[in-house]
Amino acid sequence: MKQDKGVYILDTSALLTYMEDEDGAADVENFLIKAEKGEVEIYISFISLTEIFYISIQEKGETEALRRIGLIQSLAVQVVESYKNLNMIAGKLKAVNRISLADSYIAALCRDYQGILVHKDPEFEKMSPSPEAYLLPYKK
Numbered sequence: 001m002k003q004d005k006g007v008y009i010l011d012t013s014a015l016l017t018y019m020e021d022e023d024g025a026a027d028v029e030n031f032l033i034k035a036e037k038g039e040v041e042i043y044i045s046f047i048s049l050t051e052i053f054y055i056s057i058q059e060k061g062e063t064e065a066l067r068r069i070g071l072i073q074s075l076a077v078q079v080v081e082s083y084k085n086l087n088m089i090a091g092k093l094k095a096v097n098r099i100s101l102a103d104s105y106i107a108a109l110c111r112d113y114q115g116i117l118v119h120k121d122p123e124f125e126k127m128s129p130s131p132e133a134y135l136l137p138y139k140k
Contacts, residue, residue, distance in 0.1 A: 006040040008134070009110045010077065011119035012051040012102065015044065017136055019052075019068055024120060024136030031118060035076035042077045043113055047105045049079060080109055097127045107131050 008031055018028040035042045049069060056065035073079075080086070082105075089108035094101060103123050110117045110131040117124060120136035 005038075006034075007113055007115035008035075008040055008042050009106065009113065009115040009117050009131075010042060010044050010048070011106050011117060011121055011124075012048040012055075013121045014118040014136060015048060015052055015072065016055070017120060019071065022137075022139070027134070027136060028118065032075055032077070042075075043080050043109060043115060044072070044077050045102075045106045045109045046079055046081045047102045051102055080113075086112055093127070099123050099127060 010028070010031075014024075014028050016022070017024045018032070031040060031042060034040045049072065052068055052072065053065050056068050086105065086108050089111055090101070090104040093099065093107050093111075094104035097104070099107070100123065103121065106117070106119075107124065107127060109115070115132075117131040117133045118136065119133060120138050122138070124130055124133065
């Protein structure tokens, strides 16, 4: 996929960083502002919505989980649903790396869209090859 502008893939950790105002939230917000202005394109995997929803239910309850999904849907991001080539790339990444299924889909999206992964998940660093990344500060 050829792009004329910067392409960024937000990992679930980046979305949670933004929503929970953790270290790195301003970085994510800057990407979102650039996306609103049309300067960059931001994508998230369908599986990140699932992760945000279940993590939020577990930690904050269903009302907050629904609010967070609504927030994500209001942002200048495009949610990418599953498709054949993405499934094949994710399956291969999962087969050859010790990563979660969710992370295999997110990394596959980076590969297929030639995007830079915005994250703070050390699991991606174990991948071979690891996706090009913009690292957010890890939790202390």
